[in-house]
Amino acid sequence: MKIYLHGENNSELQAIEIADNAHVEEIIIKHHEVFNTSGHKVEDETEYLIFVENDDSHKHRDRSCNDIGIKHHSHVHCHRCQEVEVTLEYNTQEVKVSVPPSATMQMILQKSASELKILPDDFGDLRFQLANGTDIDQKVHIGSFVSYPDCQAKVLVKSITKIEG
Amino acid sequence: MRPDISQFVQHCQKAIFQAGIDDGMWGFVDENLQGLTNPIVYLWISARPKTGKPDRYYFKFDITGYPASPPTACIWDIKLNKKLPENERPKGSKFVTLAFRHDWSNGEALYLPLDRIAQPGHEHWKTQFPNLWWSPTFTIWDYVNYVHTLLNSSDYANS
Numbered sequence: 001m002k003i004y005l006h007g008e009n010n011s012e013l014q015a016i017e018i019a020d021n022a023h024v025e026e027i028i029i030k031h032h033e034v035f036n037t038s039g040h041k042v043e044d045e046t047e048y049l050i051f052v053e054n055d056d057s058h059k060h061r062d063r064s065c066n067d068i069g070i071k072h073h074s075h076v077h078c079h080r081c082q083e084v085e086v087t088l089e090y091n092t093q094e095v096k097v098s099v100p101p102s103a104t105m106q107m108i109l110q111k112s113a114s115e116l117k118i119l120p121d122d123f124g125d126l127r128f129q130l131a132n133g134t135d136i137d138q139k140v141h142i143g144s145f146v147s148y149p150d151c152q153a154k155v156l157v158k159s160i161t162k163i164e165g
Numbered sequence: 166m167r168p169d170i171s172q173f174v175q176h177c178q179k180a181i182f183q184a185g186i187d188d189g190m191w192g193f194v195d196e197n198l199q200g201l202t203n204p205i206v207y208l209w210i211s212a213r214p215k216t217g218k219p220d221r222y223y224f225k226f227d228i229t230g231y232p233a234s235p236p237t238a239c240i241w242d243i244k245l246n247k248k249l250p251e252n253e254r255p256k257g258s259k260f261v262t263l264a265f266r267h268d269w270s271n272g273e274a275l276y277l278p279l280d281r282i283a284q285p286g287h288e289h290w291k292t293q294f295p296n297l298w299w300s301p302t303f304t305i306w307d308y309v310n311y312v313h314t315l316l317n318s319s320d321y322a323n324s
Contacts, residue, residue: 002187004180004184012180012181013179013180013181013184014180015180015183015184073184073187073188075184121319121323122319123319124213124317124318124319124320124321124322125259125318125319125320127314133295133296135296137310138314139188160259160260160314160315160318160320161260161294162259162260162263163260163263163264163276163277163278163290163294163297164263165287
């Protein structure tokens with residue numbers, strides 16, 4: 001089956017083929033092959049963890065994809081951080097949430113919306129940026145912008161702007 | 166294969182674009198990209214549910230000179246094979262209507278910094294919207310993904 005692999009501090013998504021009953025260990029090995037091939041240096045593989053998109057905890061290496069719900073077209077993340085502390089800034093307010101590296105901005109927003117006083121109806125009109133001005137798409141994993149051991153990120157939440165004149 | 170078509174096909178094969186296809190966010194009307202010989206491509210992009218509105222909109226993309234030159238896209242009536250009329254275009258009071266306006270350039274291009282027809286005369290957009298001003302390092306994902314964002318916004322869904 002084909003799954004999508006997100007990597008630590010690397011915003012280039014990779015697609016890999018694995019057996020339906022592959023174990024988590026094999027995904028980590030594939031991760032290193034693919035990201036090394038892409039010219040991205042990867043450290044010792046023993047430190048890396050696998051997270052399913054928006055799942056709270058990492059998956060043990062001896063678990064099989066069937067057991068943990070990884071299926072065709074699933075998005076998984078390979079990262080050394082157990083969790084990422086995200087500071088969200090919106091309208092001069094600041095909120096901190098801890099999420100897995102595989103958390104999408106959609107998930108991060110859901111976790112912090114009530115504190116930031118953002119209504120669910122308005123989620124779709126928001127965009128996200130790192131402090132350096134890099135836009136973050138709603139479906140990208142926060143771990144793709146975070147490098148171990150600095151397991152934190154600051155995200156600016158802004159409204160989509162009207163493009164005119 | 167022409168270099169612009171070849172580059173376009175290569176970019177469509179990247180994981181990030183393929184993930185959008187697999188997630189039902191967008192797709193090709195004709196999936197046989199290897200058979201592409203001219204720089205016109207028809208794509209659909211999914212939209213958030215809205216009463217009386219389709220679940221996807223179609224676009225006629227012209228990728229001449231891609232990626233050095235931005236693509237241009239016209240919102241399209243795929244059944245009648247012509248540009249979509251004004252009353253059927255996506256609407257939203259904040260920012261959506263303007264992107265799909267019919268009253269500029271004969272309604273034949275999207276009013277976005279990503280679009281080849283929209284860029285001339287709007288050079289100030291480069292500093293106002295730097296992440297949306299098409300440059301040769303962009304790929305078709307940048308364009309299609311932004312249109313998907315507009316069609317799935319609260320502005321679109323609630324207007």
